[in-house]
Amino acid sequence: KNQVEQSPQSLIILEGKNCTLQCNYTVSPFSNLRWYKQDTGRGPVSLTIMTFSENTKSNGRYTATLDADTKQSSLHITASQLSDSASYICVVRRDNAGNMLTFGGGTRLMVKP
Amino acid sequence: DTAVSQTPKYLVTQMGNDKSIKCEQNLGHDTMYWYKQDSKKFLKIMFSYNNKELIINETVPNRFSPKSPDKAHLNLHINSLELGDSAVYFCASSQRMTGGIAEQYFGPGTRLTVT
Numbered sequence: 001k002n003q004v005e006q007s008p009q010s011l012i013i014l015e016g017k018n019c020t021l022q023c024n025y026t027v028s029p030f031s032n033l034r035w036y037k038q039d040t041g042r043g044p045v046s047l048t049i050m051t052f053s054e055n056t057k058s059n060g061r062y063t064a065t066l067d068a069d070t071k072q073s074s075l076h077i078t079a080s081q082l083s084d085s086a087s088y089i090c091v092v093r094r095d096n097a098g099n100m101l102t103f104g105g106g107t108r109l110m111v112k113p
Numbered sequence: 114d115t116a117v118s119q120t121p122k123y124l125v126t127q128m129g130n131d132k133s134i135k136c137e138q139n140l141g142h143d144t145m146y147w148y149k150q151d152s153k154k155f156l157k158i159m160f161s162y163n164n165k166e167l168i169i170n171e172t173v174p175n176r177f178s179p180k181s182p183d184k185a186h187l188n189l190h191i192n193s194l195e196l197g198d199s200a201v202y203f204c205a206s207s208q209r210m211t212g213g214i215a216e217q218y219f220g221p222g223t224r225l226t227v228t
Binding site: 042046 | 161168216217222
C-alpha cells in the first residue's frame with residue numbers, strides 16, 4: 001500500500017533551537033518527494049521538491065534530505081523562529097500517477113519563546 | 114494578488130442539501146485539483162483535472178463532482194451532503210511539467226460543516 005508516515009506527530013522546541021522531522025514512505029514507484037509547510041487555517045506551501053537523484057536540498061533555514069534506498073526523508077530546521085510554528089507535511093508523488101500526490105499526516109511544530 | 118482563491122471560506126449547511134465551492138487560479142496553470150483534509154489533518158486528493166482529462170480518486174463518492182467552466186476555474190459541487198463530508202476542502206493548481214515535478218499551489222481552504 002502506498003503510504004507516507006511522519007514522526008513525531010507533534011514537537012515543541014524553544015526559539016533558536018534546531019529540530020529534525022522524519023518521513024518514511026512506501027510509495028512505489030517513486031517519482032519525487034516534497035515538504036510542505038501549513039500554517040493554521042491556511043493552505044500548504046511548498047518548501048522543497050526532491051527527485052530520486054537528489055540527496056539534499058535547502059531553502060533558507062530548511063534543509064531536506066532524501067535516501068531513496070531506505071525510503072526515508074528528513075526536514076531539518078535551523079535556528080527556529082516563532083513563525084516556524086506550523087504543520088510540516090511530507091508528500092510523495094508516485095511515478096506514472098499523473099499529478100496525484102500521497103500526503104503524510106504531518107508533524108505539528110510549536111516554537112516557544 | 115491571490116494566486117489560488119476559494120469561496121466561501123466557511124460553509125455551514127444541513128444534511129441533504131446541495132452546495133458548491135468555487136475555485137479560481139490566476140497563475141495560468143493547466144491543471145487544477147481538489148483535496149479533502151479531514152479532522153486528522155490528512156490531505157487526500159479527490160480530483161485532478163485539466164482540459165484533457167479528469168482523474169478521479171476512486172474513493173470519492175459520486176455525490177462529488179468537479180465542474181470547470183474554463184481553465185482558470187474548477188468548482189466542486191456536492192449533492193446530498195452528509196455529516197461525514199464535514200472537512201476542509203482545498204483547491205490547488207499546477208502547470209504540467211516533464212518529470213512530474215510540477216509545483217502545486219494551494220488555496221486557503223473552505224471549511225465545510227454539515228449539521
